[in-house]
Amino acid sequence: MTVPAYNSDRPAELDTLGRTQFARHLAKALLSVSASDGLVVGIEGGWGTGKSTVIGFVKTELAACSDAATKAIVVDFNPWMVSNTGALIDALVTQIAAAINLDPGGTPGKAIKAGERLLGYIGLIRHLKYLKYVPGTAFAGNIAEDLAEIADNAADATKEAGDALSDVKRLLPTLDLAKKKAEVAEALRDFNRPIVVIVDDVDRLPADEIRTLVQAIKAVADFPRTTYLIAYDRDVVAAALGNGNAAPGQSYLEKIVQVAYPIPPLFEYQLRSFVDKQLQTLFSTLNIELRDFEASGYPKAVGLLTRLARHPRDVVRLMNRLMLSLPATRNEVNVTDVLVFEAISQRFPQIRESVHCHPTDFTGHAFRGDSGVEDDDFDWTRWAKLEADQESDQPAWAKYLPKQEPDLTIASKACAFLFPDDFRKHDRVPEDELHIADPDRLARYFRMMSLESVPEASDIHKKLQRPELLAEAIANIEPPELTFLLEWIHNYLPSCAAPDAMGCSVVLVDCATLAQSSLGLTRDLAELFAKVLARLVRKGGLDTQNDIFKLIIAKAPLSISESVLLEAAAEQGKWIVRPDLIKATEAQLVGDGRVVDEALASWSDRVRNSISSDALAKEPRMHAILYRFAQLNFAYEEVYAAVNKICSTDEGLQRFLSRHVKNSPFEAPDEYGLVEDAQALADRINSSSIRDDYLWLMSHLTSPELSNTIRAQSLRLRALRRISD
Numbered sequence: 156m157t158v159p160a161y162n163s164d165r166p167a168e169l170d171t172l173g174r175t176q177f178a179r180h181l182a183k184a185l186l187s188v189s190a191s192d193g194l195v196v197g198i199e200g201g202w203g204t205g206k207s208t209v210i211g212f213v214k215t216e217l218a219a220c221s222d223a224a225t226k227a228i229v230v231d232f233n234p235w236m237v238s239n240t241g242a243l244i245d246a247l248v249t250q251i252a253a254a255i256n257l258d259p260g261g262t263p264g265k266a267i268k269a270g271e272r273l274l275g276y277i278g279l280i281r282h283l284k285y286l287k288y289v290p291g292t293a294f295a296g297n298i299a300e301d302l303a304e305i306a307d308n309a310a311d312a313t314k315e316a317g318d319a320l321s322d323v324k325r326l327l328p329t330l331d332l333a334k335k336k337a338e339v340a341e342a343l344r345d346f347n348r349p350i351v352v353i354v355d356d357v358d359r360l361p362a363d364e365i366r367t368l369v370q371a372i373k374a375v376a377d378f379p380r381t382t383y384l385i386a387y388d389r390d391v392v393a394a395a396l397g398n399g400n401a402a403p404g405q406s407y408l409e410k411i412v413q414v415a416y417p418i419p420p421l422f423e424y425q426l427r428s429f430v431d432k433q434l435q436t437l438f439s440t441l442n443i444e445l446r447d448f449e450a451s452g453y454p455k456a457v458g459l460l461t462r463l464a465r466h467p468r469d470v471v472r473l474m475n476r477l478m479l480s481l482p483a484t485r486n487e488v489n490v491t492d493v494l495v496f497e498a499i500s501q502r503f504p505q506i507r508e509s510v511h512c513h514p515t516d517f518t519g520h521a522f523r524g525d526s527g528v529e530d531d532d533f534d535w536t537r538w539a540k541l542e543a544d545q546e547s548d549q550p551a552w553a554k555y556l557p558k559q560e561p562d563l564t565i566a567s568k569a570c571a572f573l574f575p576d577d578f579r580k581h582d583r584v585p586e587d588e589l590h591i592a593d594p595d596r597l598a599r600y601f602r603m604m605s606l607e608s609v610p611e612a613s614d615i616h617k618k619l620q621r622p623e624l625l626a627e628a629i630a631n632i633e634p635p636e637l638t639f640l641l642e643w644i645h646n647y648l649p650s651c652a653a654p655d656a657m658g659c660s661v662v663l664v665d666c667a668t669l670a671q672s673s674l675g676l677t678r679d680l681a682e683l684f685a686k687v688l689a690r691l692v693r694k695g696g697l698d699t700q701n702d703i704f705k706l707i708i709a710k711a712p713l714s715i716s717e718s719v720l721l722e723a724a725a726e727q728g729k730w731i732v733r734p735d736l737i738k739a740t741e742a743q744l745v746g747d748g749r750v751v752d753e754a755l756a757s758w759s760d761r762v763r764n765s766i767s768s769d770a771l772a773k774e775p776r777m778h779a780i781l782y783r784f785a786q787l788n789f790a791y792e793e794v795y796a797a798v799n800k801i802c803s804t805d806e807g808l809q810r811f812l813s814r815h816v817k818n819s820p821f822e823a824p825d826e827y828g829l830v831e832d833a834q835a836l837a838d839r840i841n842s843s844s845i846r847d848d849y850l851w852l853m854s855h856l857t858s859p860e861l862s863n864t865i866r867a868q869s870l871r872l873r874a875l876r877r878i879s880d
Contacts, residue, residue, distance in 0.1 A: 201388055234368055352382070362398075393405040430464065487596070713771070714777075729751065778814055802839055
């Protein structure tokens with residue numbers, strides 16, 4: 156097993172972006188400098204674009220030269236190792252001298268001579284540090300000024316200052332910097348080996364050190380057969396050389412650097428390939444395998460990461476972020492969402508903060524426990540604003556995006572990927588695929604650990620894969636806890652890789668039957684059972700799909716089986732009330748029309764038996780069962796007779812009338828589709844013990860307008876027949 160490890164920020168050793176050719180040609184150019192010339196070459200590019208990586212390739216190419224006489228002496232000078240500006244020049248020239256002596260190239264005598272001359276030269280410069288030495292200026296004026304200044308303060312000077320004054324007086328007769336430099340040049344020409352001094356990360360130095368280094372290269376260390384390869388961000392260095400004014404600094408830089416090569420630009424396809432390779436390596440290291448619903452979104456996620464990453468270093472930094480977030484959210488949050496959210500968080504940290512502080516604007520819901528306010532304290536002004544945002548063409552999260560292009564476009568695309576507004580339009584919900592647009596998944600992501608009020612998806616998946624664990628979990632469970640568990644089973648079912656759909660269906664049907672017998676099966680609970688069982692049918696696959704469906708129709712309480720049967724029938728076009736629900740065969744809950752027809756016949760027999768035994772009146776979804784029996788069988792006469800039987804007792808009448816509420820805006824004629832004769836129902840209410848509770852309904856039913864409408868409606872419904880009939 157590969158041990159996970161963070162990626163360092165060191166230059167890449169392998170060429171994943173096609174820059175080896177550029178480095179090879181650049182190395183050859185550096186070796187072609189003539190014996191009498193020096194040269195300063197610049198590699199220009201922004202932070203993270205790969206300058207250091209290219210320099211590493213150049214050093215490899217220089218080292219590959221087999222001819223000892225022409226092989227370059229490479230001086231890798233790191234100005235960051237020098238503690239202050241005054242020591243930069245000392246360190247630079249001393250390091251060149253040391254490199255020559257370490258690699259004499261078959262001419263040790265000449266190497267020693269060149270090294271001695273360089274050390275003598277730097278020794279003189281070191282003593283001149285008391286003379287306010289500025290590279291490139293004359294010394295005569297400074298000498299007198301410095302001596303006078305030191306003399307004026309001699310009385311108050313420390314012993315070190317006095318010693319410095321003595322050193323300067325003793326050196327005055329030998330102060331000939333030009334002569335010393337000429338001796339260095341002569342020794343280097345005689346040594347006749349190319350010297351390449353590489354200075355990386357110049358743009359990371361403080362501005363005063365950038366100025367000193369660049370000036371020193373030109374004025375102090377401009378030696379024959381010596382090439383300086385400098386890597387820097389052009390804008391940063393120009394600003395430093397111009398003391399904050401880039402224009403004059405740019406002109407000065409052009410005088411110092413004879414040849415400047417911009418870092419080879421990356422095409423989007425190159426960076427995309429780099430992102431993909433880095434991700435695949437990371438997935439392999441972390442043993443992450445994308446599930447089908449994650450794999451479908453992966454190409455788009457990679458495209459967004461490519462645009463959110465400005466350069467290769469951003470990609471490396473992103474991989475390091477994912478080293479924490481991917482294992483911490485494994486199996487709990489959609490992997491592609493984690494990729495994109497980490498990328499947008501790295502590029503636009505203010506957006507991440509906005510998502511955390513204003514989840515409603517992104518997901519449409521607050522985090523659990525964050526929305527419980529009393530009515531008196533509710534901010535209706537904010538509510539009105541949310542309503543206005545929903546009516547706007549712009550999503551609510553648009554106000555948190557950066558204002559300038561191109562940041563605005565890529566941030567908008569990333570947020571649209573993470574928080575789309577079309578889930579419901581396509582019969583999808585974010586919970587199905589563990590999307591971060593579900594506030595519970597978002598909260599889980601932010602905590603990077605389990606939530607006390609939200610079960611782990613992996614725990615629910617285990618129960619779905621092992622029905623015995625599910626049975627254990629729901630044994631002796633109270634209705635509120637059962638509702639809670641079923642909600643999470645429904646949410647996590649689509650993301651479960653291999654549930655035992657048949658085994659879980661058996662457990663849930665038994666549980667529902669037990670709940671009905673103990674009078675614990677409510678309307679809402681029955682609907683929730685039906686939703687879960689329908690999803691289990693879809694997850695069962697072609698081999699068990701029909702068997703699970705038949706089990707539900709034959710064994711589940713009628714209030715549950717009605718809903719599942721309706722879904723299957725509607726998708727096959729057998730429910731004439733909603734022809735818009737018809738789906739292609741491959742998308743249907745049950746694709747075999749004969750299976751659905753047989754199920755309808757079997758279920759209808761169960762309904763008739765329930766009517767006969769007076770059990771139907773105890774079903775929590777009695778009205779839905781009657782409606783579906785009538786609509787799917789075109790059997791309104793049977794239903795009207797069943798309603799009369801149910802209403803023959805006051806208890807049955809009470810249950811039948813329970814759906815009608817005084818002053819309800821939904822008391823339209825369509826709500827009376829199970830009533831054959833409005834006057835007869837009013838008379839039955841008038842003769843019952845619940846008469847006083849429904850005086851308003853009696854008055855409503857006996858109004859000529861509603862009474863006539865109900866009579867005409869019942870005549871029309873009784874006349875309905877199947878097209879095949």
